[in-house]
């Protein structure tokens with residue numbers, strides 16, 4: 050993995066902070082899930098928004114002034130020298146337990162509530178984040194016997210958070226369905242997945258029947274078809 054960094058200027062307090070960028074990366078393993086979430090090894094996902102280490106305000110990277118070695122080497126060196134102890138902008142979220150996951154879900158929701166997502170594209174990114182993090186509470190690997198046993202123990206506590214989040218989950222689904230561009234096959238598939246997770250199998254079935262079998266997301270489509278026929282509403286791995 051080759052990493053570099055750029056400097057971003059916080060639009061609020063005007064301090065400069067470092068942000069990591071990936072120059073090249075070799076993926077050794079990749080798992081795709083029916084809700085569009087993917088896990089890769091090594092992990093490299095970055096959000097499009099960051100929090101300022103100085104004033105703690107969140108902002109979109111694209112809205113910030115950015116300096117790298119190419120666009121202004123002189124200024125880059127100047128910031129690098131005078132601000133060597135600057136902290137990285139915080140945009141990675143690793144969770145130790147469901148409590149942390151729950152708090153992050155509420156945080157994402159608070160960003161949405163205060164209108165942080167000021168374009169449809171940004172709202173979709175936040176809402177997908179919310180969807181994936183809620184599903185993480187019930188995202189089970191069914192790979193082997195021991196994993197199944199382990200899941201049966203952790204399920205109880207996981208479901209408590211999940212149950213609490215059901216109204217938010219439904220609201221999020223409704224908002225996503227209202228902003229999806231249904232000319233995109235990808236969005237039709239995500240809509241079918243949303244209805245499937247909401248146990249509206251009839252509606253999910255109707256949508257996937259409209260999608261050509263040879264579309265570019267064939268494994269996704271095949272998995273959805275199977276799950277809908279089984280009336281299964283669990284988030285599942287794309288095989």
Ligand SMILES: [Zn+2]
Pocket residue numbers: 059060061062063064101102103104105106
């Ligand atoms: Zn700031």
